[in-house]
Amino acid sequence: MAHHIDIVTLRLFIAVCEEGNIARAADREAIVASAVSRRIAAVEEDVGTALLVRGRRGIKPTAAGETMLRQAREVLRAMDRLSAELSDFGSGVRSHVRVVAAPAVIAGNLAEDLGAFLEASPSVGISTDERTSPEVVQAVREGAAEVGILWGAVDLSNFEVEPYRRDHLCLSLRPEHALARRETVRFEEVIDQLSIVVAPGGMLDTMLRREATRLSRTLSYRMEVSSLDVAMRFVAAGLGTAVLPREGALGHSKERSLVFVPLSDDWAKRQYVIITRKAHGQSMATRQLIDHLRSRASAQ
Structure with a gap:
């Protein structure tokens, strides 16, 4: 049991991991660097394993440190x-x-x-x-x-x-795209054109890869993004197309002059x-x- 873990220590640990440097973390949290080091060392002694390791690019969390970092962020969000x-x-x-x-x-x-x-x-x-x-x-x-x-x-x-x-998956593209005037498109028509994926490994990505496999095809994305908004920006910038949920995407269409063509596949209705x-x-x-x-x- 780590008796030295408290809210202050969690905040300091997060700061060290994000800054990659104890001195910068101490400045950010308005505390002396030696106090940061003592707190983290006390936790490491309690749990019996190192939480941080110094590398060429600064301090990084160990495997145990990654677990503590994830849980620390969750605890602070809960607080x-x-x-x-x-x-x-x-x-x-x-x-x-x-x-x-x-x-x-x-x-x-x-x-x-x-x-x-x-x-x-x-x-x-x-x-x-x-x-x-x-x-x-x-x-x-x-x-x-x-x-x-x-x-x-x-x-x-x-x-x-x-x-x-309910929602409907759509092909998101710029107005000048060859498919922009279509009322619907089939997934198999656009597999080779998809270049942007939202949340790799997530449910949408998993489903699209599964459907591509069923068609004996392979999805090969050029860019991976973490959010729908970022995907919208990339499509609007002409960096490619993406399959996105219509309800969430339509809120960006006027702002970014995008077109959303529904997939005609039954599984695209969610x-x-x-x-x-x-x-x-x-x-x-x-x-x-x-x-x-x-x-x-x-x-x-």
């Missing part, structure tokens, strides 16, 4: 959420609901849906967090969130599942779902939020 939720109660909020959602859901209409709910329910507070679909499932399973929203293409047999919005834990009574606020989201989705 920030706790502080925000408690502040809400001081402002008249009587209940709070934590929501985690996949990036495509966040990029879509979730913000507008939550905004309409908060306007109608001033006594309820909501905290939201963007996670990958596996992380959404994990957060709800472990009780870190009351509500999860994600693409319903994973095993959700251990959850209460309710429908949310259903997002709302998940909660089974055998755990939902609070009234949670039930009200879910009913509101379903109502908004039904009017899509």
